[in-house]
Amino acid sequence: MDDNGQGAGSSARSKRKDARRNQQTLLDAAAEVFVTSGVEAPVRDIAAKAGVGVGTIYRHFPTRADLVIAVYRHQVDACAEAGPALLSTSPTPHAALGRWVDLFVGFLVTKHGLAAAMQGDSAGFETLHTYFLDRLLPVCTQLLDAAAASGEIRSDLDAYPLMRGIGNLCVGADSDPRYDARRLAALLVAGLRQPH
16 A cells, blocks of 8 residues: 555556646647647747656657657547537537537648658558548547438438548648638538428
């Protein structure tokens, strides 16, 4: 037993939980810095935002590509986990789909420089793309199926072309302040409604 009267296993679990939470904080901070400054932002800016030392970042992510990949996977996971949560808390499945698509657009528009950071590592990029599809296609399918089952949208919709179309709407959105990819994606989702 440790000094708190807890077993060593409980203490180890608590440390693992703290380490995971600290890593989440670091990845959230890196994502915010990447959005404002791109993936080439100085590591010291990320460390300052996360409230950690630069060495902590390098200990977890020895290269910039490691950090970019971890941020990307972290954001994919957050988007995937949001789908079921939105479905259970939104007034309707169509509303949940709209909110999820908004999160998805935010993810797509803010993944600045991923392709550049992965340049020369086509196998790594392909692995990330597969991870993206494996995690997000089932979530989008679940949202579409729920909205179709409720009679809100057509039942002949497939997640892959919808996600691909939304992705195409997001191309270049980060470099043109007059273009609002979120608004266009919202119009697309509104257009999925079943005609009455």
